[in-house]
Amino acid sequence: MNSPSPEQIIESQRQDWNRVADGWEKWDRFFDEQMAFLNHRLVGDARLRAGLRVLDLGSGTGYPALLTAQTVGTSGGVIGIDLAEQMLEAARRKAAVLKLSNVTFRTGDVTTLPFEAASFDAVISRFCLMFLPEIPKAVAEIARVLKQDTWVAAAVWSAPEKNPYLKIPIDIIKQFIEIPPAEPSAPGIFRLAKSGELAGMFQQAGFADISDDEFLGDVGFPSADNYFSSLMDIAAPIQNLWTKLNPVQQKDAKQRILDATEQYRKGSIITLPIAVRIITARKPT
Numbered sequence: 148m149n150s151p152s153p154e155q156i157i158e159s160q161r162q163d164w165n166r167v168a169d170g171w172e173k174w175d176r177f178f179d180e181q182m183a184f185l186n187h188r189l190v191g192d193a194r195l196r197a198g199l200r201v202l203d204l205g206s207g208t209g210y211p212a213l214l215t216a217q218t219v220g221t222s223g224g225v226i227g228i229d230l231a232e233q234m235l236e237a238a239r240r241k242a243a244v245l246k247l248s249n250v251t252f253r254t255g256d257v258t259t260l261p262f263e264a265a266s267f268d269a270v271i272s273r274f275c276l277m278f279l280p281e282i283p284k285a286v287a288e289i290a291r292v293l294k295q296d297t298w299v300a301a302a303v304w305s306a307p308e309k310n311p312y313l314k315i316p317i318d319i320i321k322q323f324i325e326i327p328p329a330e331p332s333a334p335g336i337f338r339l340a341k342s343g344e345l346a347g348m349f350q351q352a353g354f355a356d357i358s359d360d361e362f363l364g365d366v367g368f369p370s371a372d373n374y375f376s377s378l379m380d381i382a383a384p385i386q387n388l389w390t391k392l393n394p395v396q397q398k399d400a401k402q403r404i405l406d407a408t409e410q411y412r413k414g415s416i417i418t419l420p421i422a423v424r425i426i427t428a429r430k431p432t
């Protein structure tokens with residue numbers, strides 16, 4: 148079978164994330180509480196402060212654009228860009244609730260940014276770049292739109308072994324159906340998990356002072372069932388695998404996922420480790 152073209156991948160991404168936008172809004176408060184530490188890390192690594200004009204790539208429902216808007220204040224501004232209009236609609240609703248007038252969300256593809264050269268003081272991104280069919284093209288775009296001597300900070304998932312949060316259901320689904328190994332360059336959750344992979348692309352694009360850190364954390368769930376429902380509602384790539392199982396397989400697989408998740412119980416909370424790779428780089432003068 149032929150590999151899908153970049154255009155086909157982008158269209159599938161758009162459909163996938165639009166499909167789960169309701170789930171993101173449903174679980175927004177919970178995931179905001181659990182994963183806000185990543186937004187703070189990105190805001191710090193990108194050296195954000197009042198007055199800066201910042202671009203958030205693959206903003207989805209507004210992370211980390213909303214914290215960024217609070218950080219740069221009304222003397223600065225934020226643009227969040229994403230393929231999926233329905234994710235952005237949720238982001239806009241949240242910005243309105245927070246009374247943030249300095250953030251706008253617009254649809255677009257990260258690999259062809261609709262902005263002039265040297266028009267941003269920082270670029271940030273959380274959990275988007277690994278889904279692109281042409282990541283070096285996006286890195287070149289980041290270099291183009293950044294002003295000299297400014298920073299990019301991006302978070303991507305690290306290795307599956309260190310991410311039971313995502314690995315548990317994927318492994319269990321694989322017990323029921325054969326999933327052919329993806330080509331190393333195929334977009335997906337773990338496409339940029341390897342140390343040096345994204346950092347190397349920034350180096351190729353001429354960035355300086357590059358750091359590539361694995362940032363470990365946990366996500367806490369009140370029950371295994373809560374974990375299962377929330378993940379299945381928001382994780383479009385895992386949903387895509389799940390729908391390949393028939394209803395009998397799904398029932399069995401769900402029980403196996405719940406049992407595996409229980410192994411991570413600490414008292415009344417299921418605590419699932421996550422490992423995120425944070426890449427930071429400076430566009431030189």
Ligand SMILES: C[S@@+](CC[C@H](N)C(=O)[O-])C[C@H]1O[C@@H](n2cnc3c(N)ncnc32)[C@H](O)[C@@H]1O
Nearest residue numbers: 164205206207210229230231256257273275278
């Ligand atoms: C896992 S979500 C992350 C959303 C948000 N940054 C967060 O961390 O909550 C991935 C997002 O990347 C977006 N995305 C994927 N490929 C993209 C592309 N080529 N251009 C713009 N956005 C893209 C998806 O539409 C989706 O909203």
